Amino acid sequence: MDAGTLWDEFEAKTREIRDLIAVSDLLQWDQETYMPPRGEAARARHLSLLKSRTHAALCDERLGRLLDDVRPRDDAERATVRLVRRERDRAVKVPARLVKELAETQGHAVEHWKRARAAKRFEDFRPWLARLVALRREQADCIGHAGERYDALLEAYEPGMTVARLQQVLGRLRDGLVPLVAQIAARPAPRTDFLHADAWDVDAQWLVCLDVIRAMGFDFEAGRLDRSVHPFSVGMVPSDVRLTTRLRRDDGASALFSALHEAGHGLYEQGLPAEGTWVGTAASMGLHESQSRLWENFVGRSRAFWTHWFPKLRERFPHALAGVGPEEWWQAVNCVRPSLVRVDADEATYNLHILARFELELDLLRGTLDVADLPAAWNAKYERYLGLRPPDDAVGVMQDIHWAWGELGYFPTYSLGNVYAATLVKAMEKAVPGMWKSVAAGDLLPVRDWLRARIHSRGHLVDSEELVRSVTGSVLDERDLLAYLREKYLSK
Amino acid sequence: MDAGTLWDEFEAKTREIRDLIAVSDLLQWDQETYMPPRGEAARARHLSLLKSRTHAALCDERLGRLLDDVRPRDDAERATVRLVRRERDRAVKVPARLVKELAETQGHAVEHWKRARAAKRFEDFRPWLARLVALRREQADCIGHAGERYDALLEAYEPGMTVARLQQVLGRLRDGLVPLVAQIAARPAPRTDFLHADAWDVDAQWLVCLDVIRAMGFDFEAGRLDRSVHPFSVGMVPSDVRLTTRLRRDDGASALFSALHEAGHGLYEQGLPAEGTWVGTAASMGLHESQSRLWENFVGRSRAFWTHWFPKLRERFPHALAGVGPEEWWQAVNCVRPSLVRVDADEATYNLHILARFELELDLLRGTLDVADLPAAWNAKYERYLGLRPPDDAVGVMQDIHWAWGELGYFPTYSLGNVYAATLVKAMEKAVPGMWKSVAAGDLLPVRDWLRARIHSRGHLVDSEELVRSVTGSVLDERDLLAYLREKYLSK
Numbered sequence: 012m013d014a015g016t017l018w019d020e021f022e023a024k025t026r027e028i029r030d031l032i033a034v035s036d037l038l039q040w041d042q043e044t045y046m047p048p049r050g051e052a053a054r055a056r057h058l059s060l061l062k063s064r065t066h067a068a069l070c071d072e073r074l075g076r077l078l079d080d081v082r083p084r085d086d087a088e089r090a091t092v093r094l095v096r097r098e099r100d101r102a103v104k105v106p107a108r109l110v111k112e113l114a115e116t117q118g119h120a121v122e123h124w125k126r127a128r129a130a131k132r133f134e135d136f137r138p139w140l141a142r143l144v145a146l147r148r149e150q151a152d153c154i155g156h157a158g159e160r161y162d163a164l165l166e167a168y169e170p171g172m173t174v175a176r177l178q179q180v181l182g183r184l185r186d187g188l189v190p191l192v193a194q195i196a197a198r199p200a201p202r203t204d205f206l207h208a209d210a211w212d213v214d215a216q217w218l219v220c221l222d223v224i225r226a227m228g229f230d231f232e233a234g235r236l237d238r239s240v241h242p243f244s245v246g247m248v249p250s251d252v253r254l255t256t257r258l259r260r261d262d263g264a265s266a267l268f269s270a271l272h273e274a275g276h277g278l279y280e281q282g283l284p285a286e287g288t289w290v291g292t293a294a295s296m297g298l299h300e301s302q303s304r305l306w307e308n309f310v311g312r313s314r315a316f317w318t319h320w321f322p323k324l325r326e327r328f329p330h331a332l333a334g335v336g337p338e339e340w341w342q343a344v345n346c347v348r349p350s351l352v353r354v355d356a357d358e359a360t361y362n363l364h365i366l367a368r369f370e371l372e373l374d375l376l377r378g379t380l381d382v383a384d385l386p387a388a389w390n391a392k393y394e395r396y397l398g399l400r401p402p403d404d405a406v407g408v409m410q411d412i413h414w415a416w417g418e419l420g421y422f423p424t425y426s427l428g429n430v431y432a433a434t435l436v437k438a439m440e441k442a443v444p445g446m447w448k449s450v451a452a453g454d455l456l457p458v459r460d461w462l463r464a465r466i467h468s469r470g471h472l473v474d475s476e477e478l479v480r481s482v483t484g485s486v487l488d489e490r491d492l493l494a495y496l497r498e499k500y501l502s503k
Numbered sequence: 504m505d506a507g508t509l510w511d512e513f514e515a516k517t518r519e520i521r522d523l524i525a526v527s528d529l530l531q532w533d534q535e536t537y538m539p540p541r542g543e544a545a546r547a548r549h550l551s552l553l554k555s556r557t558h559a560a561l562c563d564e565r566l567g568r569l570l571d572d573v574r575p576r577d578d579a580e581r582a583t584v585r586l587v588r589r590e591r592d593r594a595v596k597v598p599a600r601l602v603k604e605l606a607e608t609q610g611h612a613v614e615h616w617k618r619a620r621a622a623k624r625f626e627d628f629r630p631w632l633a634r635l636v637a638l639r640r641e642q643a644d645c646i647g648h649a650g651e652r653y654d655a656l657l658e659a660y661e662p663g664m665t666v667a668r669l670q671q672v673l674g675r676l677r678d679g680l681v682p683l684v685a686q687i688a689a690r691p692a693p694r695t696d697f698l699h700a701d702a703w704d705v706d707a708q709w710l711v712c713l714d715v716i717r718a719m720g721f722d723f724e725a726g727r728l729d730r731s732v733h734p735f736s737v738g739m740v741p742s743d744v745r746l747t748t749r750l751r752r753d754d755g756a757s758a759l760f761s762a763l764h765e766a767g768h769g770l771y772e773q774g775l776p777a778e779g780t781w782v783g784t785a786a787s788m789g790l791h792e793s794q795s796r797l798w799e800n801f802v803g804r805s806r807a808f809w810t811h812w813f814p815k816l817r818e819r820f821p822h823a824l825a826g827v828g829p830e831e832w833w834q835a836v837n838c839v840r841p842s843l844v845r846v847d848a849d850e851a852t853y854n855l856h857i858l859a860r861f862e863l864e865l866d867l868l869r870g871t872l873d874v875a876d877l878p879a880a881w882n883a884k885y886e887r888y889l890g891l892r893p894p895d896d897a898v899g900v901m902q903d904i905h906w907a908w909g910e911l912g913y914f915p916t917y918s919l920g921n922v923y924a925a926t927l928v929k930a931m932e933k934a935v936p937g938m939w940k941s942v943a944a945g946d947l948l949p950v951r952d953w954l955r956a957r958i959h960s961r962g963h964l965v966d967s968e969e970l971v972r973s974v975t976g977s978v979l980d981e982r983d984l985l986a987y988l989r990e991k992y993l994s995k
Contacts, residue, residue, distance in 0.1 A: 030552050033545065034526060041529060045537070049725040050743030053525065053778065060522050064556070233541040251542030286545065 014082045021077040025095050026287040028068045033247040035061045040253045043239045055118030059111060066110045069102035087290045090472045094289040097170065104153045113146050117417045124415030133386050133404040136415070141382040143417040144375050151376065160376040164420035168296040169427060171474040174373065176487070177423050184426065184489040185366045189396060191493065192360055195500045196349065201342035206263045210331035213258040213266075219327055220256055220270035223320065227306065228459040229254075229274050230281055241354075241412065242269035244303075246280025248287065253277075263331055264344050265355075268307050275306030278459055282467025295475035296421065300428020301435060302462065308358040308429075309436045309495070310450060310458060317341050319453035347500055349397040351406045359496050360397060362429060367392035368411075368422040376419060431479055433492035435466070438483035506574045513569040517587050518779040520560045525739040527553045532745050535731045547610025551603060558602045561594035579782045582964045586781040589662065596645045605638050609909045616907035625878050625896040628907070633874040635909040636867050643868065652868040656912035660788040661919065663966040666865065668979070669915050676918065676981040677858045681888060683985065684841065684852055687992045693834035698755045702823035705750040705758075711819055712748055712762035715812065719798065720951040721746075721766050722773055733846075733904065734761035736795075738772025740779065745769075755823055756836050757847075760799050767798030770951055774959025786958075787967035788913065792920020793927060794954065800850040800921075801928045801987070802942060802950060809833050811945035839992055841889040843898045851988050852889060854921060859884035860903075860914040868911060923971055925984035927958070930975035 012020075035058060042054050068074070078096050083089040120139035127136035151160035161174045224236060234252035246252040254273040256266050279302040285291035293299045310316055321337040332340070347357045353364040371388055374380030380388055389408040394400050401407030413421055439461050440446055449457045465482045472478070476487050485491070504512075527550060534546050560566070570588050575581040612631040619628035643652035653666045716728060726744035738744040746765040748758045771794040777783035785791045802808055813829040824832070839849045845856040863880055866872030872880055881900040886892050893899030905913055931953050932938055941949045957974045964970070968979050977983070 026548075027552055030545075030549050034530065034549050034553070037530065037533060038526065041533065045727060045729075047723065047725055047727050047743055049722075050740070053522075053740040053743060056518075056779075057522050057526050060519055061526070230541075231539065233539055235537060235539050237537075248542070248545040251539055251545060287548075 017077060017081050018083075018088070021074075021081045022288070024068070024071070024074050024077065025091070025289055028065060029287050029289065029292075031061055031065045031068065035065070036245040036247045040245045040247075043241070043243065044237045044253075044255060051122065055115070059114035059118060062114045063107065063111050066102055066105070066107060069099050070107075074099060075103075086472060087285060087288075087470075090290040090470075091288055094292075094471055098289070101154050101167070104155065105150055106153070109146065109150060109153065113143075113150065113417060116142055116146060117415075120417065121412065121415045124409065124412065128405050128409045131403045131405040131409075133409060136409060137382055140385075140414055143414070144382055144419070147417055147419050148376055148378070161373050161420055164376070165423070168421050168424050169475070170295055171476060172295075172297070172423075172427070177369065177427075180430065180487055180489050181362075181366055181369060181423065181426055184362055184430070184492065185396070187489065187493040188359065188362055188496075191496060191501075192347065192349065192363065192397075195347040195359060200348065201346050202339060203343045203346050205331065205335055206343050207261055208263075208331060209261045211260050211263045211328060212331075213260055215327040216258050216263075216266045219324065220266055222323070223267065224254070224270055224274040224277075226453065227271075227274050227278060227455045229277055233281055234277055236270065242273050244273040244276040244280070246277065246283070249281050249283045249291075250286065252280045263328070268311060268344070271311040272303040272307035275303035278302065278306075278462065279467050282463040284468050284470045290472060291470045294469070294471045294473070294478050295427075296424035297427030298431060298466065298475035298478065300425050301431035301479075302428075302466070304358075304425075304428045305432040305435060305462075306458075309432055310455070312341075312345050312358065313447070313450065314341055315447040315451040318451040345499070349399055351393065351397075351399055351401050352410055354410075358429070359500065362426045362492075363396040365422050365426040367396055369426075372419050372422065427475075427487070430487060430489050430492050431475070433495045434479060434483050434485050434488065435462070436495070437491050438485075509569065509573050510575075510580070513566075513573045514780070516560070516563070516566050516569065517583065517781055520557060521779050521781065521784075523553055523557045523560065527557070528737040528739045532737050532739075535733070535735065536729045536745075536747060543614065547607070551606035551610060554606045555599060555603050558594055558597070558599060561591050562599075566591060567595075578964060579777065579780075579962075582782040582962075583780055586784075586963055590781070593646050593659070596647065597642055598645070601638065601642060601645065605635075605642065605909060608634055608638060609907075612909065613904065613907045616901065616904065620897050620901045623895045623897040623901075625901060628901060629874055632877075632906055635906070636874055636911070639909055639911050640868055640870070653865050653912060656868070657915070660913050660916050661967070662787055663968060664787075664789070664915075664919070669861065669919075672922065672979055672981050673854075673858055673861060673915065673918055676854055676922070676984065677888070679981065679985040680851065680854055680988075683988060683993075684839065684855065684889075687839045687851065688841065692840065693838050694831055695835045695838050697823065697827055698835050699753055700755075700823060701753045703752050703755045703820065704823075705752055707819040708750050708755075708758045711816065712758055714815070715759065716746070716762055716766040716769075718945065719763075719766050719770060719947045721769055725773055726769055728762065734765050736765040736768040736772070738769065738775070741773050741775045741783075742778065744772045755820070760803060760836070763803040764795040764799035767795035770794065770798075770954070771959050774955040776960050776962045782964060783962045786961070786963045786965070786970050787919075788916040789919030790923060790958065790967040790970065792917050793923035793971075794920075794958070796850075796917075796920045797924040797927060797954075798950075801924055802947070804833075804837050804850065805939070805942065806833055807939040807943040810943040837991075841891055843885065843889075843891055843893050844902055846902075850921070851992065854918045854984075855888040857914050857918040859888055861918075864911050864914065919967075919979070922979060922981050922984050923967070925987045926971060926975050926977050926980065927954070928987070929983050930977075 038054060038058055038061070046054060078092060078099065081092060083092050116139070120143055123139045124136050127133060147164060148160055151163035154163040156163040159174045165172055165174065220236060225231065233250045234254065236254045236256065238258055239255035240257060242256045244252065244254045254270070254277045256270040256273060258266050276299055279293055279299055283291050283293065317337055317340060321340055325332045347359045349360050350356050353361065356364055367389070371380065371385065371392065375382065386404050386408045390400055439458070443457050443461055446457055466478065469478055480486050530546060530550055538546060570584060570591065573584060575584050612635055615631045616628050619625065639656060640652055643655035646655040648655040651666045657664055657666065712728060717723065725742045726746065728746045728748065730750055731747035732749060734748045736744065736746045746762070746769045748762040748765060750758050768791055771785055771791055775783050775785065809829055809832060813832055817824045839851045841852055842848050845853065848856055859881070863872065863877065863884065867874065878896050878900045882892050931950070935949050935953055938949055958970065961970055972978050
């Protein structure tokens with residue numbers, strides 16, 4: 012076969028794998044948005060089947076031979092070969108039996124987690140979590156590592172990242188944040204009561220979310236917004252990207268900031284190149300989170316943003332915002348205070364929630380912490396980093412769905428996202444001097460376009476740290492984030 | 504391996520095939536309900552991939568050996584083996600290349616059909632339809648037949664049915680209907696103007712649909728109702744069944760009768776046994792249509808039904824129904840008049856629309872009619888059976904999506920459904936003497952329960968005609984339908 016024919020076969024095979032993943036994404040989106048309750052059991056089976064098929068397709072021997080034989084002709088093709096090889100090398104080491112067992116255990120664990128959380132009984136979730144940790148340890152050992160199991164799992168979310176590097180960067184971030192948060196918290200707390208009044212018409216919130224997302228440049232011909240209990244986003248393909256937000260009458264900020272966050276993810280997906288190829292995927296989950304956090308916090312919680320949007324908000328919510336001025340609003344949505352629940356945390360303390368999880372996961376995978384001792388260890392971390400002790404496990408160790416999904420190694424990507432976002436914003440401010448003026452005038456497209464040209468459209472040509480370095484000149488460095496937080500919260 | 508282990512392997516393999524089909528169903532549902540417009544191309548590719556995988560799984564050699572080796576232990580298992588063998592025998596005869604080409608051509612053809620229909624230009628759709636007809640002819644020849652290609656395609660929708668039998672039954676139905684429709688049409692037309700006034704609040708229509716479907720016993724924990732341009736339903740599994748209806752301010756009846764129709768399909772799906780097995784599927788598309796048409800027409804267009812529901816309707820639509828009494832309403836929703844568009848046709852003329860399509864499809868597959876001559880042939884049939892000539896091809900030969908999907912052989916199942924429904928209602932009236940009294944009192948569950956016990960819960964234990972015969976004592980016979988129509992429309 013000539014080189015072109017080989018490449019076509021390789022491309023068709025890898026496209027099929029991406030397509031199987033996209034189909035799984037749709038099933039998961041549907042599960043959280045429109046699936047009727049009794050659909051759960053069949054859906055878990057369908058997802059498990061698709062995961063098995065995806066794994067089998069990666070392990071296909073013909074794909075292995077093609078990887079050896081194809082001759083990539085440019086950077087994009089070389090990147091695709093490198094990425095597929097990495098993915099396949101990981102896949103072939105994991106037996107199909109383990110893939111299936113993980114998928115099935117995840118399906119059941121989520122159900123047990125939901126019930127255990129509602130009943131505030133960690134005991135009911137414990138055996139499932141213990142099983143998942145055992146399976147993930149086994150998986151990490153199959154994949155292989157140089158002594159640190161966590162590295163083997165982290166690689167799936169953040170290619171090129173290691174625990175050793177994470178511990179440095181996140182350790183310094185923690186050391187900077189703990190005193191910084193204490194300093195901010197020592198200042199008088201802003202008024203936030205109006206945010207939680209039972210006064211926020213959900214239909215009006217919905218319209219505001221749509222307005223803001225549209226202004227960000229999200230393409231509604233190639234995506235949509237729906238409601239779900241937990242906001243999330245999936246980009247099946249750049250031409251079909253789904254966002255969700257949650258709407259609550261007693262919360263004036265959550266829907267909007269969730270929408271900003273998810274649309275940040277969504278713009279990344281819509282801006283990816285070469286649909287259906289491996290190089291046309293996001294460079295890492297950390298970089299993905301940088302996009303969501305950049306829009307949610309760096310843009311969405313800026314004074315410039317509210318210069319334009321606060322008057323619009325007041326039009327939509329004349330009652331809920333009666334007597335509230337733009338500065339009071341801005342203060343309220345930037346209230347930094349230690350809290351128990353990650354998803355409600357402000358942009359400064361958020362990283363301490365992540366630190367706690369990262370360190371606990373590390374101990375679980377190393378085997379130095381038993382799942383039975385996890386609640387006590389969780390509570391001790393919260394006491395140490397945030398000065399708070401959860402009253403029960405529902406708002407403590409069981410608050411997140413991630414572990415019930417078996418996702419160990421994912422959490423650090425949230426903090427990596429915050430770190431990357433700070434560095435990207437710094438670079439953007441230099442490259443686009445009129446940026447904040449545009450934001451203040453309601454024009455968000457300069458932000459989107461800069462990110463699109465430099466991040467989104469590059470796909471996974473190189474790993475995230477190298478990509479960010481090529482754009483900003485900086486490697487992963489927590490100092491930009493710490494400087495941003497100090498400047499924002501302590502400068503006056 | 505012992506018999507039990509063999510059976511488990513067989514069951515797991517066949518369940519995977521059913522699961523792949525269910526996943527395709529979800530993708531199709533999403534395509535018609537929530538998918539953003541630019542998602543089309545990727546969706547067509549995903550559906551084509553799933554169809555190829557389904558075909559490959561059916562052709563799997565191991566499945567062939569299992570079919571030879573398994574020892575079914577009861578009627579249900581024997582039925583499953585028979586059904587899987589039939590499905591596999593058909594599949595192995597069709598090359599994977601043809602399956603893929605059909606799926607891809609269908610994806611493109613639908614897009615071209617939409618555009619051609621909007622532009623009223625059959626010429627733009629003609630090459631795609633010609634290609635689909637050629638591919639379906641090829642497929643039929645691969646599968647094999649005794650001289651009539653149509654039989655090979657019909658078998659997929661209506662196992663056990665043949666063109667020879669269809670021509671007899673539908674021929675007699677046509678011969679009875681043409682004069683019957685003329686007789687009814689000679690009578691004074693009822694008032695229908697209010698049905699088409701721009702006065703039907705869509706939110707109120709939505710609530711009525713939900714009320715009626717709930718009263719039918721549709722389980723909303725295991726299903727849902729959404730909006731779409733063309734009403735349809737899919738039962739991925741009995742615990743996840745999706746219905747849609749369309750809502751238009753200038754149509755007071757269409758949403759409701761569509762909802763009744765689709766919920767009739769949905770109740771069948773929710774009532775099927777043994778989820779994930781082959782015996783746990785509907786016995787045929789004709790029997791499926793019997794369920795939808797039974798609810799839509801025999802129940803939903805009865806006087807008894809409106810005894811209970813008309814007062815509720817008038818509460819919801821005080822303006823639209825001002826000055827309209829229950830008898831006027833009943834007359835309006837039972838207006839029999841020849842018309843051009845199948846989906847708007849009344850229960851009597853509907854079958855003449857089907858007859859025209861069946862006969863044209865037969866000629867296309869035999870090769871006695873060229874696609875280029877199809878519009879003229881269509882118009883001639885309409886002239887002959889309905890006395891009407893389409894002003895353009897959009898309301899003529901291009902009105903249905905089925906041919907753009909490549910579905911040739913499907914249409915007759917609609918008329919089989921009407922025929923079966925009449926026979927089932929006749930049997931139900933005998934078996935449940937208080938049936939119409941219950942319906943008049945708003946209690947629709949006796950109807951659902953009778954159908955559930957006798958039809959739905961039997962799955963595909965036997966083919967549809969045998970199933971109907973075991974329930975009613977009658978084989979497929981158009982006389983029940985003709986008698987019902989005569990009695991309803993000519994008795995006074």
